[in-house]
Amino acid sequence: MNPGLTRRFENLLHQWAGQWFPGSRQGELLRALQRSAERAGFGSDLNGFLNELETRPDERILNLVLNEILVNETYFFRDVGLWEGLEQEILPDILERQAKSRNLRIWSAGCSTGEEPYSLAMLLRALVPRIEDWTLHLLATDLSEKALERARMAVYGKRALRELDRKRWGACFQTTGSTVRLTDSIRQMVHFKRQNLSHEDFPDPLTNRMDLILCRNVLIYLDRDLVERVITRFGECLRPQGWLVLAPTEVPLDPPPSLLLTRLGNGTVLLRRLSSDASSAPAVPTLRTARAQTRRPSPLPLPPPVQTPILPAPAPRIAPLPPPPPAPDPTDLLAQARQAADRGELVSALTLITECVEADPISASGWLVLALVQEEMDLLQDALDSLRRALYLDPELAVGHLQMARVQGRCGDAGVMRSLANFHKSIEGVPSEALLPEGAGITVGEARHLAEILERTWSRMEALS
């Protein structure tokens, strides 16, 4: 295979949608190219297909390609800790501040098939007894037309409901055979719209003056420079004191000056737009100092006004939050999670390791252990997601590549060979008797042997199919 072909494809995806592909996704890229060429009627003529894409990509082919490459993994109430924080701190704060105007503006950016904005709609219905009396603008956007179509249908299977507390939320769904459909009263609360974040055309009237923006597990797929600009723009879309929620690994250590790193009582780290009424500007705390804070940060000045005038921030009407409990030590959490996993106590291990990556989202070891636990629990797509984060943080993590190959093999994902190649590359020249870093005591030689077994098994499976 000519690597120039995948490079051309990668450039196009970068140009159209700001996509970024680390080494671990190169195999995926090639498969998406092959599948889209076939579906577009080019068979195995990848060069001809790329010529077409580079000269006159029509909307149909463009959608076909994006549908192949965009990762749409999501489910209801994904990341339990965050939803606790939303229910107990963030939404009550917003509802309190907006109680007078009864105007609520929320945006789920990169909403995929709708589970995230619908989870928000369900939570709002539970928190606000007469939500009909409010002017609610619950916007959900995504680049994938196919994902949005499914979101509008609001029909879901088991996978999407795996974290759902059926007792609490059962009334929001109607069962139709082996699937469920959200009731109209929830569906109608969400307004779906196609949007490409890489066009950087926000704030606009639909996206400005937001009280809350969720953009989780989306930035991880985008080019670094674009990510910085998108976060700055999200800041411009927020009302003063509005909240920006990203996935733990996506929270920047040095956010733009208009946004402050903030930690909720349960440890969830997020960003908050500064209030406009501050007069002095203390240094913006970094993630580390934000974690160490025991009180809510003092307000800092606003950046220059954006397109629409922003109302002066009202004096906070809610009681200040009690000081958060001392931050859990991620190293302790990691060790406890490993011990729980070794004892086979997977639910405790999952809780501990989730807490660990929330407290320290840039710990590659944390994501690696999370992936192990998820794999044990057969949450294979989640495990792949966690491994991508681990390898994004530490591309040399040999054990991560090996684990990735194993999970890919279990999913029937042909990325196995690429991951194995990455594994071999990361231990090139390392003597066999050396211990594999993070390898729970196995040597590099033993790891090489495991890789060979995986390689042989995969080749045999391919020959059979």
Ligand SMILES: C[S@@+](CC[C@H](N)C(=O)[O-])C[C@H]1O[C@@H](n2cnc3c(N)ncnc32)[C@H](O)[C@@H]1O
């Ligand atoms: C893994 S899903 C995240 C879904 C949900 N936010 C969650 O955390 O469960 C990532 C979504 O980002 C969308 N996406 C990727 N690049 C995008 C872009 N440039 N503009 C808008 N959406 C994009 C994909 O289509 C996909 O649906």
